[in-house]
């Protein structure tokens with residue numbers, strides 16, 4: 010089925026992409042940005058619903074509104090729509106209430122009071138005369154859905170299983186799935202996610218070309234250990250910053266700026282591709298140009314290759330500084346040759362990469378290097394609009410005893426001013442004070458500038474994006490929603506590609522490239538794997554080996570995979586302890602193999618959709634109901650005999666009467682004599698209470714079961730080890 014991108018549809022509908030995205034999200038479509046795709050069927054539905062007249066259009070047509078400021082209308086659009094919806098909902102609720110009361114009034118027993126009235130309303134629902142409606146966000150945990158549906162968690166899980174979705178109580182399900190489940194209970198769902206509407210307010214609006222002005226490039230220095238990254242950064246700082254400033258740098262922040270022939274260059278002060286990729290893994294892209302430092306006496310080393318691949322994966326241009334040329338054993342030509350083998354071809358050899366021989370010790374070549382950075386910046390046409398509310402990225406942040414949360418931020422567009430209301434991650438506040446990299450108090454900061462700010466409510470994380478927003482109330486609302494989301498999604502983890510769900514994501518158009526990081530014990534295996542895996546590319550999805558190397562899987566490999574949404578394939582190697590930990594926290598899939606063709610087969614099977622996980626119901630035990638007790642306030646408890654296996658409290662259970670399943674739910678209470686028991690094994694008697702089921706009879710059979718995800722017959726150990 011043909012797919013259309015959101016921005017194309019927006020163009021067709023003559024509205025801007027941002028507005029369309031917000032509308033689509035309100036309608037329950039999980040669109041990420043203007044490049045997200047929609048299938049034809051959805052497009053038809055969307056067109057139909059968006060071209061239908063709605064409240065705002067009506068209002069806009071009223072003559073008295075004509076004079077209203079269009080820009081203001083747009084700005085308040087989301088709020089207005091939310092208010093209109095709320096009002097509509099309130100009216101509907103009132104209407105329903107009236108209907109229900111009218112029905113209750115017609116009911117002969119209505120005078121019996123409240124309880125009856127509640128029952129009456131429930132009956133009306135059950136009869137289908139009035140369908141209940143619930144309002145949910147774009148995702149919800151199984152337990153929360155069960156709560157608002159007033160059913161047990163296990164009932165929701167059972168419905169989910171029937172829909173082919175395996176989820177535990179704490180797991181998040183999307184609104185589409187929740188809608189299907191609710192429908193099973195005769196309940197309609199309205200999907201309304203304020204947080205998305207709020208977040209949409211933060212979305213970047215593309216600037217008009219005439220508003221853009223050149224901004225300083227932001228540079229990260231990378232390279233193998235001891236090749237001179239820190240020395241180079243220090244040399245540049247001292248010759249270009251300290252020497253001109255009496256007293257030098259009083260306040261050291263995570264980045265600094267220099268000026269070359271009146272043009273500024275911003276250097277990030279944490280060298281190395283690890284920090285660079287860690288930021289990227291958080292969704293922040295701050296670096297414009299990578300300076301790859303290679304010691305001329307040592308040549309290309311493993312971390313040089315890593316740095317190259319990390320920069321390439323980020324699509325950042327690389328300028329090579331061939332360092333230590335003052336040393337006797339220096340051989341810049343050999344370095345260039347080695348670099349060419351890794352796809353970094355010097356300009357003088359017809360390639361794209363500028364290589365500058367330098368010495369961080371004597372300073373030779375450094376001016377030329379800076380000139381070259383400006384040249385590349387010019388070619389990259391690095392521009393930003395300085396005249397809009399500021400936004401950018403947190404470079405580093407910490408809690409200062411005296412000053413509270415302190416964050417170094419890089420302004421990426423707009424101008425940040427003292428007094429602005431900003432939010433970053435789950436922190437917000439008013440900018441109380443700003444300092445530049447020299448520790449000087451400043452009142453405003455323009456794009457490309459690193460500044461240290463005070464005034465945030467908590468310490469944000471490096472890599473958090475920051476935004477200036479209109480008012481503190483809005484900032485707090487967004488932060489609250491984010492905190493809520495964070496709490497909810499902690500159990501679910503981020504949406505990463507796994508081999509298991511690769512096919513699904515390909516089908517949904519979410520994945521067009523499968524990025525892989527390949528590690529093996531020897532170079533021969535690395536090459537064999539790369540060759541065979543690369544050949545698996547299909548029309549739908551391209552296999553992209555973003556990094557490969559010999560040796561254990563490291564934390565850096567995992568961060569790179571996380572930043573690039575890649576899987577890690579290890580052949581005869583293991584992840585080290587940090588890599589394992591990071592893989593867990595970042596939800597990166599590491600697949601380990603001992604036979605090359607198994608790795609190939611797996612990826613192939615995943616591409617063809619043959620790697621679907623398999624779920625199986627596993628019996629746990631059986632109990633027979635011998636006697637029924639009616640216990641006041643508790644309800645029905647069945648005196649049972651465990652005839653097979655065991656019975657587990659909170660376990661799933663089915664009630665079978667005369668071979669027919671009459672209940673499917675959860676064991677709510679389990680007692681052995683008078684005491685609560687976690688489980689009761691075969692040959693013992695126990696008391697069992699079921700969740701929301703009272704109709705037990707002697708002779709009923711209780712069948713306990715569990716749902717297990719079957720590991721496929723994969724030899725390798727998956728995800729960690």
Ligand SMILES: Nc1nc2c(ncn2[C@@H]2O[C@H](COP(=O)(O)OP(=O)(O)OP(=O)(O)O)[C@@H](O)[C@H]2O)c(=O)[nH]1
Nearest residue numbers: 233234235236237238239240332333336368369370
């Ligand atoms: N002769 C000479 N020595 C250099 C040059 N650049 C750096 N060094 C020396 O090389 C060693 C390592 O330099 P660093 O700047 O610490 O290297 P690095 O890449 O930052 O190292 P890590 O932070 O450990 O990754 C130090 O002893 C420096 O003095 C250079 O251009 N010439």
